[in-house]
Amino acid sequence: MAQVKNNYQFEDMLQKHNLKKTAPRLRVLSMMYSKNTATSQPDLESVMNDIDRVTLYRILNTFEEKGIIHKVFDLNGTANYAVCHSDCRENHHQDEHLHFNCTLCKNVYCINELNMPKLTLPAGFEAQGFTLYASGLCPKCSKKEQVKMN
Amino acid sequence: MAQVKNNYQFEDMLQKHNLKKTAPRLRVLSMMYSKNTATSQPDLESVMNDIDRVTLYRILNTFEEKGIIHKVFDLNGTANYAVCHSDCRENHHQDEHLHFNCTLCKNVYCINELNMPKLTLPAGFEAQGFTLYASGLCPKCSKKEQVKMN
DNA sequence: TTCTAAATACAATAATGTTGCATTTGTATT
DNA sequence: AATACAAATGCAACATTATTGTATTTAGAA
Ligand SMILES: [Mn+2]
Ligand SMILES: [Mn+2]
Ligand SMILES: [Zn+2]
Ligand SMILES: [Zn+2]
Numbered sequence: 001m002a003q004v005k006n007n008y009q010f011e012d013m014l015q016k017h018n019l020k021k022t023a024p025r026l027r028v029l030s031m032m033y034s035k036n037t038a039t040s041q042p043d044l045e046s047v048m049n050d051i052d053r054v055t056l057y058r059i060l061n062t063f064e065e066k067g068i069i070h071k072v073f074d075l076n077g078t079a080n081y082a083v084c085h086s087d088c089r090e091n092h093h094q095d096e097h098l099h100f101n102c103t104l105c106k107n108v109y110c111i112n113e114l115n116m117p118k119l120t121l122p123a124g125f126e127a128q129g130f131t132l133y134a135s136g137l138c139p140k141c142s143k144k145e146q147v148k149m150n
Numbered sequence: 151m152a153q154v155k156n157n158y159q160f161e162d163m164l165q166k167h168n169l170k171k172t173a174p175r176l177r178v179l180s181m182m183y184s185k186n187t188a189t190s191q192p193d194l195e196s197v198m199n200d201i202d203r204v205t206l207y208r209i210l211n212t213f214e215e216k217g218i219i220h221k222v223f224d225l226n227g228t229a230n231y232a233v234c235h236s237d238c239r240e241n242h243h244q245d246e247h248l249h250f251n252c253t254l255c256k257n258v259y260c261i262n263e264l265n266m267p268k269l270t271l272p273a274g275f276e277a278q279g280f281t282l283y284a285s286g287l288c289p290k291c292s293k294k295e296q297v298k299m300n
Numbered sequence: 301t302t303c304t305a306a307a308t309a310c311a312a313t314a315a316t317g318t319t320g321c322a323t324t325t326g327t328a329t330t
Numbered sequence: 331a332a333t334a335c336a337a338a339t340g341c342a343a344c345a346t347t348a349t350t351g352t353a354t355t356t357a358g359a360a
Contacts, residue, residue, distance in 0.1 A: 124289025139274025
């Protein structure tokens with residue numbers, strides 16, 4: 001479920017990362033932490049339409065650099081941003097988890113409950129990181145489909 | 151390695167999919183089949199700069215629909231296109247393989263030699279398809295790095 | 301050769317992302 | 331509380347990627 005955090009905690013987060021407490025940043029944090037799915041760039045932009053587009057891009061970039069959020073491209077190539085799990089540090093993400101993209105509601109879920117399988121690549125390839133994508137129906141949408149069936 | 155095919159074979163391919171044999175289509179096929187990596191949209195466009203951009207997009211779309219090529223987004227969200235392995239059909243891709251994105255040369259490799267691990271998602275999620283991404287050094291670039299080290 | 305549906309070319313527009321710079325603001329220091 | 335300055339925002343301009351509509355051309359069938 002969505003991690004519940006209040007404004008004080010967001011201010012703390014910014015302070016810990018040596019970032020100034022500003023209204024745009026707090027609003028972005030608040031929005032991202034209020035959901036249990038990633039936030040697409042278009043969504044973010046339409047919700048925060050009073051904040052300059054460039055400011056949003058810069059906020060997302062710095063948050064990513066600081067290890068607060070990570071970027072995921074969904075199956076359509078759209079940029080989505082999700083809050084990082086515990087162990088991400090500045091300029092070093094630790095986000096090897098599955099991303100589930102619902103084909104119906106288009107939401108992207110970070111699935112941390114699944115440990116990545118160990119994989120051996122063909123000779124010559126030196127893998128540094130893995131990401132797993134899955135597409136299909138998320139719990140909400142699969143329920144809706146069930147109802148329609150009956 | 152790159153699948154070697156001649157122009158007659160490309161013409162056959164188009165015919166089998168009920169597509170007219172046109173110069174732009176044959177050139178796109180020829181380019182994609184000549185490489186063992188996916189072709190990025192920008193690359194395609196700069197190489198075929200005499201063909202209209204829109205035409206290229208439409209060729210890529212129809213090829214994808216027909217199951218001739220599949221689209222892969224690399225780690226930067228750039229669209230790449232790769233020739234499909236045997237068993238893709240019209241409007242039904244069968245491309246559950248690993249995509250390896252080299253961090254140095256940026257090339258995207260389709261790794262068919264690896265069978266996808268079976269995964270169980272958390273309750274409620276109904277997965278329809280999986281894609282696995284890996285990033286790191288491809289054989290060529292990892293060799294270059296070796297040489298530099300010495 | 302003629303005919304037509306399909307494909308391409310061209311024009312316009314939308315969506316996404318970046319860069320440079322002027323202005324504003326958070327915060328450390330006095 | 332006032333000052334000072336780096337950091338952040340806002341704005342303008344631009345680049346890239348992608349889509350839509352329509353006129354023109356062309357592959358392939360008749
Ligand atoms: Mn994630
Ligand atoms: Mn592939
Ligand atoms: Zn859903
Ligand atoms: Zn490489």
